[in-house]
Amino acid sequence: MERTSVKIVVAGGFGTGKTTLVGSVSEIPPLTTEEVLTEASVGVDDTTGVEGKTHTTVALDFGRITISPDVVLYLFGTPGQDRFWFIWDELAQGAVGAIVLVDTRRLESSFPAVDYFERRGVPFVAAVNRFFGECAYTEDEIRSALELTPEVPLVWCDARDRGSSKLALIALVRHALGRLSPARA
Amino acid sequence: MAFDAWDGEDESAAGRFVPLYVLVNGRTSPRDSRLDLATQVVALPVDTRLLDPEYLRIVDRCGNWISVAEIGAYLQLPLTIAKVMVDVLVEQGYLGVGSPAQRKIVDRHLLDSVLAGLERL
Ligand SMILES: Nc1nc2c(ncn2[C@@H]2O[C@H](COP(=O)(O)OP(=O)(O)OP(=O)(O)O)[C@@H](O)[C@H]2O)c(=O)[nH]1
Ligand SMILES: [Mg+2]
Numbered sequence: 001m002e003r004t005s006v007k008i009v010v011a012g013g014f015g016t017g018k019t020t021l022v023g024s025v026s027e028i029p030p031l032t033t034e035e036v037l038t039e040a041s042v043g044v045d046d047t048t049g050v051e052g053k054t055h056t057t058v059a060l061d062f063g064r065i066t067i068s069p070d071v072v073l074y075l076f077g078t079p080g081q082d083r084f085w086f087i088w089d090e091l092a093q094g095a096v097g098a099i100v101l102v103d104t105r106r107l108e109s110s111f112p113a114v115d116y117f118e119r120r121g122v123p124f125v126a127a128v129n130r131f132f133g134e135c136a137y138t139e140d141e142i143r144s145a146l147e148l149t150p151e152v153p154l155v156w157c158d159a160r161d162r163g164s165s166k167l168a169l170i171a172l173v174r175h176a177l178g179r180l181s182p183a184r185a
Numbered sequence: 186m187a188f189d190a191w192d193g194e195d196e197s198a199a200g201r202f203v204p205l206y207v208l209v210n211g212r213t214s215p216r217d218s219r220l221d222l223a224t225q226v227v228a229l230p231v232d233t234r235l236l237d238p239e240y241l242r243i244v245d246r247c248g249n250w251i252s253v254a255e256i257g258a259y260l261q262l263p264l265t266i267a268k269v270m271v272d273v274l275v276e277q278g279y280l281g282v283g284s285p286a287q288r289k290i291v292d293r294h295l296l297d298s299v300l301a302g303l304e305r306l
Contacts, residue, residue: 003250003283005223006299025306031258033222035265060264062254067302071295074223074252094221096296166306173300180293 004071008172009091011078011117012101013109017129017159018077019061021101025165026063026075033060035087058084060091075169078113088116097123097176099168101159104128104135107145114146123176125153127168220268222254225283226275233279243270244279 010018023030037056061077076091092098098117102110110126117124126148128135137145139154148154155171157164228247236244246256257267274280 003225003227004295005221005225005252005283006295007221007223031255033254033257033267034261034263036263057263060254062258064252064255065302065306067299071298071302072225072250072252073299073302074254076223076254090222096299162306166303170300170303173296173303177293177296177300180296 002070006067006071006073007091007095008073008075008169009078009088009095009098009122010075010101011088011098011110011113011124012127012129013103013106013111013113014080016101016103016106016110017131018080018101021099021127021129021157021159021165021168022061022063022075022077024160024162025065025169027065028063030061030063030077033062034058035060037084037086058087060087085116092117092120092122095122097125097172099172100124100126102126102128102142102146103131104137104142105131107137107142111146114148118147118149123172123179125155125168125172125175127155127157127159127171129157129159220253220272220275220282222257222264222268223252225250225252226256226271226280227251227283229279229281231279236279240270240274240279243267243274247280250283 010021012018019030035058037058038054058079060079063075065073065075067073078088078091098113100110100113100117114124114126116122126142126146128142135156142148143154153171153175155168157168159165226247227250228244233241233244242260243256246259253268253271254264256262256271257264260267262270271280275282
């Protein structure tokens with residue numbers, strides 16, 4: 001049946017503006033869905049017996065953008081805590097790529113996301129969220145702190161602004177296109 | 186019908202969070218289902234009178250194409266459960282399924298149309 005879904009992941013450290021970005025470009029107010037996870041505590045605490053497992057609910061925010069009558073783009077914000085790798089795997093699989101939001105007051109908080117997408121070969125752009133207008137770092141300083149390879153685009157954005165968030169998405173799709181093997185004429 | 190959720194046999198590493206294994210209609214979570222949380226489904230024109238209310242609720246939401254994640258959000262179902270229930274409905278012919286977002290290589294043509302769509306926003 002002709003109805004195609006496309007995914008983009010919005011990642012980054014705790015409080016970097018992921019939900020804000022999803023909300024600013026989505027055509028519907030961002031939705032939240034939950035995944036119930038169980039912590040496998042094998043070998044961690046043998047003495048507590050059968051009840052040694054913890055259930056945790058992880059919330060995922062997402063929004064949608066209708067691209068054409070048969071293509072819908074879904075934007076998924078990752079959970080703030082980066083220990084829920086299972087969710088990241090599900091979000092990243094088959095995705096066009098990711099936007100990694102960066103808060104310059106806590107550059108290092110976005111490093112796990114950079115590292116995750118780098119290792120899995122998922123195309124991503126770093127989007128520096130300007131919380132207070134001026135940024136104390138140069139692009140080179142941010143690149144080296146996050147260990148960005150030269151081909152990873154770095155864009156400046158204000159996640160609250162629809163136009164700005166849209167430009168970050170466009171930068172990502174262009175980057176993903178650039179990584180495909182050259183088109184045959 | 187009622188569905189149970191339980192902790193299945195673990196293949197997982199210690200300390201790692203994994204989804205609850207769920208049982209719906211006597212089956213466990215379909216790990217290799219082609220359903221992704223972004224995959225969209227739509228109600229097919231079939232008789233739904235025999236459906237249990239929990240399933241009917243889902244089909245009733247699918248008058249227009251809707252993703253598994255949206256179904257989970259609107260009906261307040263945990264994603265894993267939404268996915269398994271949608272999978273059951275697809276298998277039983279109540280729902281039609283669109284192209285999954287899961288594809289190894291996103292094709293150039295699709296990316297070009299996404300880019301054009303974003304530029305029009
Ligand atoms: N000044 C300014 N504030 C922002 C910007 N983006 C987000 N904020 C604010 O920063 C706070 C955190 O933003 P969220 O979008 O909730 O961040 P998040 O990454 O989803 O946070 P978690 O899901 O908790 O990790 C909110 O109060 C936002 O209003 C920005 O570009 N500029
Ligand atoms: Mg958030």
